[in-house]
Amino acid sequence: MGESSSSADTPLWAVVELDHFRTPEQTQASQWRRSLRSASTWLVGKNSAEQQVKEENELRALPEVKLAHIVPPIDWAPAAKALAQQLNGLEAPVAFFITPPHCGHVSVVRQWAEQQHFTCLPPPTLSELTEGDAQWVERFANQREWAVTALERYFLRHTQGIQGVREFLERALSGRLGQGVIGCNSWTYAYLQEVIGIEGAPVFTLQSMEGEQLSHYFAKIAAYEGQSPLVYSTRTGKPVLAESATQSNDKAPNNDKTPNKELQRLAAHCRGHIGLAWHYWRERLREPTSDGEEALWLVDALAEAELSTDTGDIATLVLHALLIHGGLDDHSLGQVLPFSHHEALNARLALQRKGIVSSNDGRWQITPLSYASVRQLLESRNYLVDPL
Numbered sequence: 589m590g591e592s593s594s595s596a597d598t599p600l601w602a603v604v605e606l607d608h609f610r611t612p613e614q615t616q617a618s619q620w621r622r623s624l625r626s627a628s629t630w631l632v633g634k635n636s637a638e639q640q641v642k643e644e645n646e647l648r649a650l651p652e653v654k655l656a657h658i659v660p661p662i663d664w665a666p667a668a669k670a671l672a673q674q675l676n677g678l679e680a681p682v683a684f685f686i687t688p689p690h691c692g693h694v695s696v697v698r699q700w701a702e703q704q705h706f707t708c709l710p711p712p713t714l715s716e717l718t719e720g721d722a723q724w725v726e727r728f729a730n731q732r733e734w735a736v737t738a739l740e741r742y743f744l745r746h747t748q749g750i751q752g753v754r755e756f757l758e759r760a761l762s763g764r765l766g767q768g769v770i771g772c773n774s775w776t777y778a779y780l781q782e783v784i785g786i787e788g789a790p791v792f793t794l795q796s797m798e799g800e801q802l803s804h805y806f807a808k809i810a811a812y813e814g815q816s817p818l819v820y821s822t823r824t825g826k827p828v829l830a831e832s833a834t835q836s837n838d839k840a841p842n843n844d845k846t847p848n849k850e851l852q853r854l855a856a857h858c859r860g861h862i863g864l865a866w867h868y869w870r871e872r873l874r875e876p877t878s879d880g881e882e883a884l885w886l887v888d889a890l891a892e893a894e895l896s897t898d899t900g901d902i903a904t905l906v907l908h909a910l911l912i913h914g915g916l917d918d919h920s921l922g923q924v925l926p927f928s929h930h931e932a933l934n935a936r937l938a939l940q941r942k943g944i945v946s947s948n949d950g951r952w953q954i955t956p957l958s959y960a961s962v963r964q965l966l967e968s969r970n971y972l973v974d975p976l
Contacts, residue, residue: 600805601666602795603674606686609976612798614856641825644887647874658810658817658884659870662863664692667794668699674792675700681763684791686774688976689914690956691794691863694737697771701735706769709734711741712752714920720748725756732766739772740914745779745924754784761789773914774974782972793976796860799852803829805862806851806869818883819873821850828886854889857960859976867956892957893943895965902927902935907944907954907962908971915951 650658671685685700687693701708709731712724728734736742743753757780759765772780774793780786797805807816807829819828828850858864874885909924910916921936922929936952939945944958954962967973 599670600797600801601670603667603670603685603792604795605674606791606793606975608795609793610796610860612796612852612855612860614852640822640888642820642822642885644822644874646877647822647885647887648877650873650875650884654875655870655873658873659806659866660809662692662695662866664695665699667692667696668703671696671700671792672703675769678790680788680790681766682760682768682770682789684770684772684777684786684789686772686777686791686793686976687863688774688859688861688974689911689954689959690867691861693771693773696794697735697737697769700769701737704733706733706735706767707731708737711736711738717742717744717749717752718923720751722752722755724752725759728756728760728765728768734766734768735771736768737771738914739770739780740776740912743776743780743913744920745909745912749924750783753780757784757786761786773911774976775911776914778972778974779912794862797855797862797865798860799849799855802851802855802862802865802869820883820885821889822874822885822887824850826850850886850889857890859960861976864956864959871957892961893955894958894961895942895944899965900935902931903939904965904969904971906932906935906939908966910945910952910954911962911966911974915948915953917950917952921952 675683685693685697687696698708700706709727712721715721716724739753742756743749756765760768760770777786777791806819810816816829820826821828854865854868858868868889869886872887872889874887875881876883876885905925905927906921909921913920913924916924918929918933918936922932925932936945940952943955944962945952946955947953963973
């Protein structure tokens with residue numbers, strides 16, 4: 589599969605083999621800026637490094653009803669269709685579809701399975717994982733066509749908790765469990781590849797999106813009062829969406845390229861992952877406090893709850909454990925860390941207060957707007973990181 593020469597030639601929803609995944613342009617520059625911003629905050633406090641065209645105190649959050657029209661939930665159906673095209677005719681007994689947290693692998697695999705009439709099997713219970721009971725693997729024995737939507741729910745990182753998933757993967761990869769597709773958190777995939785080995789199974793993921801693609805996507809999904817809204821950057825005062833540029837009266841040279849610069853920053857920051865970019869877009873849209881203005885504003889798209897440079901070892905281990913497991917409750921978190929439950933809880937509470945982690949369905953997860961900062965910290969400290 590060849591790589592396209594430009595983002596304009598790339599389908600909005602492209603599923604590719606893992607080896608063909610590429611990060612957007614300027615990704616490394618975005619990481620460098622984030623490091624510099626973090627260092628500047630530590631040295632001089634939380635002050636703006638750039639003069640803002642529009643101050644945030646002049647703006648207000650959008651009403652939820654309006655926001656729901658402008659930024660509706662992501663429809664993962666096109667990704668499921670793209671996955672089906674890649675899997676069509678594949679002869680391997682098992683294929684993986686992986687994405688980072690908040691980026692849709694559960695929804696994509698579930699929709700694909702429903703379309704293909706594959707059975708989605710439930711994960712083992714917490715007691716089965718804790719006790720090392722691998723009987724749950726037998727549930728797959730009677731299914732010749734099955735799907736797992738979230739492999740991160742099938743293990744705990746300790747001696748007992750890894751036994752079941754080891755047996756499951758060994759049997760699945762050998763073909764003894766029939767035909768299956770496994771949705772998996774990219775951090776879980778990296779960890780299981782390290783401790784068990786998953787060589788030989790084809791692995792697919794969503795190709796990253798560049799700023800131009802994000803611009804078209806956000807303009808397309810907005811359906812407020814029948815047209816795409818005008819959205820301006822509080823940082824530059826320029827239109828953010830390509831459609832906004834064509835509607836505006838700004839006749840500056842190369843104006844058609846201006847909107848993508850802002851969204852290219854966002855694409856680079858999120859490593860091209862639409863699920864993460866969607867959260868930034870939704871959280872950072874504002875409207876003027878005065879009723880006469882109809883245009884919307886995007887406040888600094890890269891503002892987030894960031895980790896300080898002196899984040900301690902316990903907090904770092906907590907963050908890594910949460911990513912590898914796709915989120916954990918407090919009880920399970922204490923089981924997979926090499927220190928006391930009390931220390932783990934204190935570290936989790938501190939991260940929660942800073943907005944780095946939040947609870948979702950009873951599990952603590954890295955918040956979408958903190959993910960880039962957490963990933964960079966772990967990579968800088970030579971932790972095992974995901975391939976995306």
